[in-house]
Amino acid sequence: MVRNDPLLVNRKIAVLGFRAVGKTSLTTNFVSGTFASGRYDPTIENTYHKTIRFRRVHFATDIIDTAGMDEYSRLSRNASVGVHGYVMVYSINSLQSFKKISQINTTLLNMLGDAPDVPRILVGSMNDLTADRQVTSSQGQELADSWGVPFIECSSKNGDNVRDVFHSLLKEIEKDGDLLGYEGEVGGCHIL
């Protein structure tokens, strides 16, 4: 008999980056499709939930939206224990945030005991602000290549590539397993 029950898998993702790079906006746009224009409340830490379906596999995902970091910050226990993958965010209109994400990546890898294979994605946020751009796409791509991770530019304001950020990270998380191998490509995924 062929079973058609969905396979439920829990995954935990943390969103890291310097202050005000759009971590909360990216997370809430993905989870609820909203964008609070002009509002900026520094985050302490929040957890969001979203189920993402790749055919028969349902990923019940916890997304930890962390406080803005610099190279001296420590990750909270919740943002470091049991995390399957990290969204590493800078904003394309802030060279400072781009430099900080490199340092935050080093801090993260040191904290995890030099685990260069921890699943990550590098994200250049706010790509609707092209007139204020301070970091080129090539610079972002080069940094991601040096880490060996995917790179995406997105905008939480207009929704560009927001889903792709989380789908690509899930794909990274699963790339050495066989969950998605027989379930198909990221293109076949649905948000519940």
Ligand SMILES: Nc1nc2c(ncn2[C@@H]2O[C@H](COP(=O)(O)OP(=O)(O)OP(=O)(O)O)[C@@H](O)[C@H]2O)c(=O)[nH]1
């Ligand atoms: N134009 C534009 N503005 C954005 C975008 N994403 C976020 N913002 C704005 O940038 C500011 C900071 O966004 P947040 O999402 O609060 O940034 P954060 O990284 O969570 O901030 P911290 O919690 O302090 O680290 C807010 O005023 C947002 O409205 C975007 O894609 N485009």
